[in-house]
Amino acid sequence: MFKGSITALITPFRDGAVDETAFRDLVHWQISEGTSGLVPCGTTGESPTLSHAEHKRVVEMCIEAAAGRVPVIAGTGSNSTAEAIDLTRHAKEAGAAAALVVMPYYNKPTAEGQYRHFKAIHDAVEIPIIIYNIPGRSVVDMSVETMTRLAKLPRIVGVKDATNDLTRPLATKLAIESDFCQLSGEDGTALAFLAQGGDGCISVTANVAPRLCADMHAAWQRGDTRKAQEINARLFPLHRVLFVETSPAPVKYAASLLGKCAEDLRLPLCEPSDATKQLVRRGMEGAGLLN
Numbered sequence: 001m002f003k004g005s006i007t008a009l010i011t012p013f014r015d016g017a018v019d020e021t022a023f024r025d026l027v028h029w030q031i032s033e034g035t036s037g038l039v040p041c042g043t044t045g046e047s048p049t050l051s052h053a054e055h056k057r058v059v060e061m062c063i064e065a066a067a068g069r070v071p072v073i074a075g076t077g078s079n080s081t082a083e084a085i086d087l088t089r090h091a092k093e094a095g096a097a098a099a100l101v102v103m104p105y106y107n108k109p110t111a112e113g114q115y116r117h118f119k120a121i122h123d124a125v126e127i128p129i130i131i132y133n134i135p136g137r138s139v140v141d142m143s144v145e146t147m148t149r150l151a152k153l154p155r156i157v158g159v160k161d162a163t164n165d166l167t168r169p170l171a172t173k174l175a176i177e178s179d180f181c182q183l184s185g186e187d188g189t190a191l192a193f194l195a196q197g198g199d200g201c202i203s204v205t206a207n208v209a210p211r212l213c214a215d216m217h218a219a220w221q222r223g224d225t226r227k228a229q230e231i232n233a234r235l236f237p238l239h240r241v242l243f244v245e246t247s248p249a250p251v252k253y254a255a256s257l258l259g260k261c262a263e264d265l266r267l268p269l270c271e272p273s274d275a276t277k278q279l280v281r282r283g284m285e286g287a288g289l290l291n
Contacts, residue, residue, distance in 0.1 A: 006206075109140060182198045190216075
């Protein structure tokens with residue numbers, strides 16, 4: 001259903017507010033550079049610090065600016081099931097192609113609680129749902145067994161896997177007999193994830209290197225493994241420096257170097273250190289993005 005390079009969009013801020021002009025321009029640039037899909041209001045979009053009104057507005061802007069050219073997978077997750085249902089219902093009404101629903105964070109639900117959470121959202125809103133499994137941020141990790149159980153529901157269509165466990169996509173593929181979309185959530189291992197049966201990547205790096213990320217996936221899809229490896233090697237140092245500090249601080253600074261937005265973040269996130277900024281600049285230069 002979804003494949004290729006899908007960008008986990010940053011949310012530009014200026015003077016404390018969402019910079020709507022910069023956000024719309026970013027969407028247009030992403031599509032012109034070959035990005036296969038867009039994810040507003042995910043972790044990279046600083047969704048925890050957006051008000052509900054801002055969250056919904058960003059989703060609406062993304063869908064309006066994309067204008068059907070690429071699918072928009074709206075981030076709608078929450079550790080409150082009722083809140084996730086509300087955000088998912090809004091995404092459906094706004095015209096999103098799917099919803100990306102993060103594992104409930106902080107609450108630490110059991111496997112049964114995880115199942116009931118996603119089933120409740122599934123039953124409440126008729127929209128394809130992608131499970132966002134990111135134990136590094138949510139603490140809990142959805143097992144292959146629980147995911148297999150959820151995949152039997154008709155609108156649970158895939159996973160964004162940010163476990164960095166490269167056995168997971170193959171184990172999931174073998175366990176789930178239906179067509180289940182698997183998207184990497186880790187730029188540094190995205191190509192290896194594809195080799196293990198993945199379909200694409202919801203990418204942080206694509207915010208600043210959309211053409212290279214799209215070209216790598218296109219090369220893989222047409223069977224040009226060598227080209228995909230060459231691009232991956234070019235991008236790998238950048239992938240690493242964009243996570244030296246908590247994302248999205250480094251990638252927002254990188255985007256500011258391209259003139260795409262201010263580097264503003266919302267507390268409790270703050271601007272990266274000068275040392276990190278130097279690393280990011282070198283990573284951007286090494287990838288040929290500032291030359």
